[in-house]
Amino acid sequence: MRLEKFHGIIPAFYACYDDQGDISEARTKDLCDYLYEKQVQGVYVGGSSGECIYQSLDERKAVLSYVANQLKGKMTLIAHVGAPSTRDSIELAKHAAALGYDALSAIPPIYFKLPDRAVYKYWSDIIEATPLDFIIYNIPQTTGYTLTPSLFEKLLTNKKVIGVKNSSMPTMDIERFKKVGGDNVIVFNGPDEQYVAGRIMGADGGIGGTYGAMPELFLQANVFIQQGKFEEAKLIQSDINDIIIALCSLNGSMYAVIKEVLKRRGVNIGSVRGPLEGISSEDEGQIDNIMKMIDQAINRFCK
Numbered sequence: 001m002r003l004e005k006f007h008g009i010i011p012a013f014y015a016c017y018d019d020q021g022d023i024s025e026a027r028t029k030d031l032c033d034y035l036y037e038k039q040v041q042g043v044y045v046g047g048s049s050g051e052c053i054y055q056s057l058d059e060r061k062a063v064l065s066y067v068a069n070q071l072k073g074k075m076t077l078i079a080h081v082g083a084p085s086t087r088d089s090i091e092l093a094k095h096a097a098a099l100g101y102d103a104l105s106a107i108p109p110i111y112f113k114l115p116d117r118a119v120y121k122y123w124s125d126i127i128e129a130t131p132l133d134f135i136i137y138n139i140p141q142t143t144g145y146t147l148t149p150s151l152f153e154k155l156l157t158n159k160k161v162i163g164v165k166n167s168s169m170p171t172m173d174i175e176r177f178k179k180v181g182g183d184n185v186i187v188f189n190g191p192d193e194q195y196v197a198g199r200i201m202g203a204d205g206g207i208g209g210t211y212g213a214m215p216e217l218f219l220q221a222n223v224f225i226q227q228g229k230f231e232e233a234k235l236i237q238s239d240i241n242d243i244i245i246a247l248c249s250l251n252g253s254m255y256a257v258i259k260e261v262l263k264r265r266g267v268n269i270g271s272v273r274g275p276l277e278g279i280s281s282e283d284e285g286q287i288d289n290i291m292k293m294i295d296q297a298i299n300r301f302c303k
């Protein structure tokens with residue numbers, strides 16, 4: 001029951017900038033309202049999709065505050081607090097706890113390659129800093145660090161550790177983490193391209209960077225899985241994958257393209273921060289096609 005609020009579709013929240021590239025409170029609220037209206041289960045704030053790696057500590061704290069002010073009590077709120085130093089991560093964790101977030105999460109330490117014991121200590125120090133539940137974030141393709149089932153098992157001896165957001169590509173990793181954790185632990189599917197496969201291999205829910213561009217499709221995929229309609233789930237995943245491939249195939253970074261899609265869906269949250277690349281003039285026409293793909297898939301599966 002305690003973990004029920006983490007099941008379902010949890011979009012990774014995007015960085016919302018004004019036209020000068022500064023964090024925008026008004027646009028952050030607009031994105032909150034859009035996701036609330038779509039009836040997603042919760043939001044994962046300040047992770048990869050939140051461009052946390054390109055923001056100052058004060059900016060990250062502001063984003064956590066703006067989202068909590070708008071959505072606290074309306075959906076599940078998870079704060080990603082991973083930062084280059086333990087000290088900054090703890091500061092973010094305490095800030096999120098004071099705002100009433102439901103859980104914390106953090107990537108492993110980045111830049112220096114540290115041994116397992118240092119990674120374990122980093123996560124443990126954050127966990128000890130607040131009373132909040134904690135979700136490990138495993139994303140080897142960006143951090144260079146791979147969580148092993150044995151370290152996960154060790155972390156789970158701390159009752160505040162409630163699960164793992166697994167963004168590694170093998171769905172077998174989901175099966176392994178679920179096997180170690182069992183029913184009292186929540187495993188999130190990370191790669192949106194295999195949301196359906198991840199759920200079938202044992203993921204309880206999903207946190208994803210493309211959910212915000214097409215929440216209707218992921219919500220419907222979740223319904224198909226709950227209903228045991230695996231053929232339909234496979235078909236909707238295939239349409240989702242066509243869209244993700246298109247989102248990643250333009251000059252602009254995937255997040256810049258998603259933000260343009262959102263603008264056309266009525267939510268302007270600005271562009272991305274360098275070194276991520278914004279969209280080019282050539283991208284504009286392609287984005288019309290992506291909009292068509294999203295609309296067609298919604299019409300096909302969600303009506």
Ligand SMILES: CC(=O)N[C@@H]([C@@H](O)[C@H](O)[C@H](O)CO)[C@@H](O)CC(=O)C(=O)O
Pocket residue numbers: 012013044047048049050139141142166167190191192193207208209210244
């Ligand atoms: C490597 C990576 O960025 N993975 C994404 C995916 O959602 C990814 O954007 C999607 O599968 C498209 O490739 C998420 O797992 C990350 C995420 O949820 C976040 O922290 O924003």
